[in-house]
Amino acid sequence: MNRTEHPRAWWLVLPVLLVVAFSALIPLMTVVNYSVQDIFGPGQRVFVGSEWFREILRDSRLHAAFGRQLMFSASILMIEIPLGVALALAMPTRGIGVSFTLVILALPLLVPWNVVGTIWQIFGRADIGLGGALLRALGSDYNYAQNAADAWVTLLVMDVWHWTSLVALLGYAGLRAIPEACYQAAHIDGASRFAIFRHVELPKLRGVLTIALLLRLMDSFVIYTEPFVLTGGGPGNATTFLSQYLTKMAVGQFDLGPAAAFSLIYFLVILALCFVLFSFMTAGDER
Amino acid sequence: MSDFEWMAWTAPTAAFFLGIAGLLIGMTVWQRFSPTRLQRGLLPIATTRGDRLFIGLLASAFLHLAWLGLTPWSPLIALGLSALLLVSVMRFG
Numbered sequence: 001m002n003r004t005e006h007p008r009a010w011w012l013v014l015p016v017l018l019v020v021a022f023s024a025l026i027p028l029m030t031v032v033n034y035s036v037q038d039i040f041g042p043g044q045r046v047f048v049g050s051e052w053f054r055e056i057l058r059d060s061r062l063h064a065a066f067g068r069q070l071m072f073s074a075s076i077l078m079i080e081i082p083l084g085v086a087l088a089l090a091m092p093t094r095g096i097g098v099s100f101t102l103v104i105l106a107l108p109l110l111v112p113w114n115v116v117g118t119i120w121q122i123f124g125r126a127d128i129g130l131g132g133a134l135l136r137a138l139g140s141d142y143n144y145a146q147n148a149a150d151a152w153v154t155l156l157v158m159d160v161w162h163w164t165s166l167v168a169l170l171g172y173a174g175l176r177a178i179p180e181a182c183y184q185a186a187h188i189d190g191a192s193r194f195a196i197f198r199h200v201e202l203p204k205l206r207g208v209l210t211i212a213l214l215l216r217l218m219d220s221f222v223i224y225t226e227p228f229v230l231t232g233g234g235p236g237n238a239t240t241f242l243s244q245y246l247t248k249m250a251v252g253q254f255d256l257g258p259a260a261a262f263s264l265i266y267f268l269v270i271l272a273l274c275f276v277l278f279s280f281m282t283a284g285d286e287r
Numbered sequence: 288m289s290d291f292e293w294m295a296w297t298a299p300t301a302a303f304f305l306g307i308a309g310l311l312i313g314m315t316v317w318q319r320f321s322p323t324r325l326q327r328g329l330l331p332i333a334t335t336r337g338d339r340l341f342i343g344l345l346a347s348a349f350l351h352l353a354w355l356g357l358t359p360w361s362p363l364i365a366l367g368l369s370a371l372l373l374v375s376v377m378r379f380g
Contacts, residue, residue, distance in 0.1 A: 026294070029304060033295040047297055050355050050362045057356030268348050275345065279332050 028267075034260035052261035062262070064237065065245045066269075072241060073220040076159045080216055081209065083160065084167025089197070091172050102172075105165040117229025120158040124230075144231060148238035151231045155239055158226060163219070167212045174208035175201060210281040214274055221270050242266055307344075314340060330380045343376035 035052055037045045056062060091101050111119070124144050126132040135142040144154040178201065186196045224243040227233065233240035246266065250259035314337060323336035330342065347369035354365035 029300075030294045032303070033297060033300045036297060036300060037295060039295065043292060045295055047299075049299075053352070053355045057352060265352060268345070268352070272345055272349065275341075283332055 031260045031263050034256050035264055037257055039256040048257065052258045053265070056258055056261045056265060061237070062245065065240055065242050068240070069221060069242045072155070072223070073217060075156055076163070076220050077213065077216055079156070079160050080164045080167050081213060084164050084212065085171050085205070085209070087164065087168035088171030088175055091168070102169070105168055108162050108165050111162070113225035114229050116158060116162050117226040120154060121230050124154050146235055148235055151235060151239050155227055155230060158230065159220065159223070162226070163216060166215065170208045170212045171205060174205040178204045206281065210278065213281070214277060217277065218270060218274060221273070310340065328380045334380060336377070339377050339380045342380060343373035346376065347373055
C-alpha cells in the first residue's frame with residue numbers, strides 16, 4: 001500500500017520536541033560540558049579534556065559494578081520474560097476471573113519503588129519478617145545483610161515480584177489481539193498446543209515482547225532505589241550497581257567531572273544495548 | 288557570570304554540538320532534495336541514511352571510549368578514525 005507523507009505533520013511533533021529539549025537535551029549537553037572539566041564551584045572550572053574518561057574507563061571498581069549490572073539485568077530478563085508469557089497464557093480469557101486476575105497482577109506495579117525495597121527488607125528479616133523467619137524455621141541460615149548470595153537472591157526475587165506483572169499484562173494484551181481465525185486454522189491443520197504457541201502466538205507477541213524486553217532492560221539497567229533500600233549496595237559491594245556507584249560519586253563526593261564522564265558512558269551503553277536489541281527483534285518487519 | 292554559565296560551556300563541546308546540529312540540518316536538507324530508501328549493505332540490517340548516521344555516530348563514540356580506555360595516545364587520532372568510520376558506514380553500511 002502506498003502511504004502519503006505529509007511533511008507538515010512534523011510541526012505537530014514540535015511541542016514534544018520542546019519538552020524533550022528542556023527535560024533531556026539541555027541537561028545532556030550540560031553533562032557533556034561537565035565531563036571535560038574539573039568543576040570546583042560556580043564559575044570555577046578547568047578544562048581537562050578526556051582525562052575523566054580515561055580515569056573512569058580504567059577504574060576496576062566500575063568494571064566490577066558493570067559486571068554486576070549486566071548479570072542482574074540478564075538474570076531478571078531470563079526469568080521475567082518467560083514467566084510473564086507463561087502467566088499471560090495461563091490467565092482466564094472470559095468471566096469474572098479476568099478482572100480479578102488483572103487487578104491482582106497490577107497491584108505490584110502500583111507500589112512505589114522505595115516501598116518495594118522496604119517491604120522486602122522487612123519480609124526478609126529473620127526476626128520480624130515472614131519470609132526470613134520461615135527460611136530460618138526450615139533450617140536455612142539465610143541473611144541478606146551478611147551473605148552476598150542471599151542478598152542477590154532477595155534482589156532478584158524482589159524484582160521478579162515487582163515487574164513480572166508488566167510482562168504478563170503486555171503479553172495478555174498481545175494474546176487477546178490474535179484473531180480467532182488463526183487458532184481455527186491451526187486446529188484444522190491439527191497443530192499441537194505447543195505448535196500453536198510456537199508458530200501462532202509467539203510470532204504475534206513479538207511486538208509487545210519487544211516493548212516488554214526493552215522496558216525491563218532499560219529499567220533494570222538503571223535500578224537504584226530498591227537495592228539502595230534493601231541492601232544499601234552490600235554486603236561489601238556485592239549489590240552495588242552502576243547507578244549507586246554514580247550517585248555516590250556525583251552526590252556523595254560531588255566529583256561532577258568524573259560523574260559526568262561516567263554518566264555519558266552509562267548512557268551510551270544503554271543506548272547501544274537497546275538499539276542492538278530493538279534492531280534484532282524488529283529485523284524483517286515491514287517499515 | 289553569563290546566563291549560560293550554569294551549563295559550563297567550553298569551546299570544544301560547543302564545536303561538538305554545533306557539528307552534530309550541522310549534520311542533522313544537512314541530513315534534513317539532503318532528505319528534502321533526495322529522499323532516502325531502505326537499503327542493505329555491509330550491516331546485517333536494512334537501513335536508511337538516518338539509521339546509518341546514528342549507527343556511525345554510536346560506533347564512533349564507542350571507538351573513542353575504546354581508544355581512551357585501552358591506549359595512551361591522543362584522542363585526536365580516534366577522531367580521525369571515527370570520521371573514516373562514519374563515512375564508511377554512510378557509504379557502505
